[in-house]
Amino acid sequence: MSLDLIRNRIAAACTAAGRDPASVTLIAVSKIQPIDRVEAALAQGQRVFGENYVQEAQGKWPDLRVRFADVALHMIGPLQSNKAKAAAELFDAIHSLDRASLRDKLAAQAQSRGASPDLFIQINTGSEPQKAGVDPADADAFIASVRASDLPVRGLMCIPPEGQDSRPHFRELAAIAARNGLAGLSMGMSSDFENAITEGATHIRVGSALFGARG
Ligand SMILES: *Cc1c(COP(=O)(O)O)cnc(C)c1O
Numbered sequence: 001m002s003l004d005l006i007r008n009r010i011a012a013a014c015t016a017a018g019r020d021p022a023s024v025t026l027i028a029v030s031k032i033q034p035i036d037r038v039e040a041a042l043a044q045g046q047r048v049f050g051e052n053y054v055q056e057a058q059g060k061w062p063d064l065r066v067r068f069a070d071v072a073l074h075m076i077g078p079l080q081s082n083k084a085k086a087a088a089e090l091f092d093a094i095h096s097l098d099r100a101s102l103r104d105k106l107a108a109q110a111q112s113r114g115a116s117p118d119l120f121i122q123i124n125t126g127s128e129p130q131k132a133g134v135d136p137a138d139a140d141a142f143i144a145s146v147r148a149s150d151l152p153v154r155g156l157m158c159i160p161p162e163g164q165d166s167r168p169h170f171r172e173l174a175a176i177a178a179r180n181g182l183a184g185l186s187m188g189m190s191s192d193f194e195n196a197i198t199e200g201a202t203h204i205r206v207g208s209a210l211f212g213a214r215g
Helices: 003-017 035-043 054-067 081-090 100-113 136-148 167-179 193-198
Strands: 025-029 048-051 072-075 093-097 118-122 153-157 184-186 203-206
Touching: 003 025, 003 193, 035 054, 048 054, 054 072, 054 081, 072 081, 081 100, 093 100, 093 153, 100 136, 118 136, 118 184, 136 153, 136 167, 153 167, 167 184, 167 193, 184 203, 193 203
Parallel strands: 025 048, 025 203, 048 072, 072 093, 093 118, 118 153, 153 184
Antiparallel strands: none
């Protein structure tokens, strides 16, 4: 468990960028990690966790939340529309809002529950055909439509194409957020979170660098 190391790297990247470390939230991505690693992070004070699968999170977190009531859970993986209800009940934030059908399901949940997770809209900055996310050309219109549905849009999320320099993608995400008046930027993973901090990330999603390899 290298939580202290990651915290130090975040602090160093913030100092270099002239940013307050408190402006960056570390999301510890605990998908498919042994439970003892998750408990070790909790014991060291980590309280914000990311999960990719609704079912896995449902199996893991209700028990842990009895002991750690102040945990915040972020859904970062692709979300099927038929899991929208379960996700809205379990998660404090969803980073993978990427299409109208999911928007409408989440809006219906928000109506009936009188509450909604914080939402990040996923942008497919690389316009990769196989990847989830709204195409950058459609981003402004989709963001407006989510706001018009009375949903709490906090920011944008991206997963840059593998094997490419992430920084142009981080900059594009930041530009789309800025012109839409959005403060949240969910970007940066184990291999590139320092660059993401340089480009303005408010939420970094770090799994393997923190917990070790998965599975
Ligand atoms: C798994 C995952 C991460 C964490 O990836 P690491 O490279 O292990 O840090 C971050 N974001 C998303 C969307 C993921 O699916």
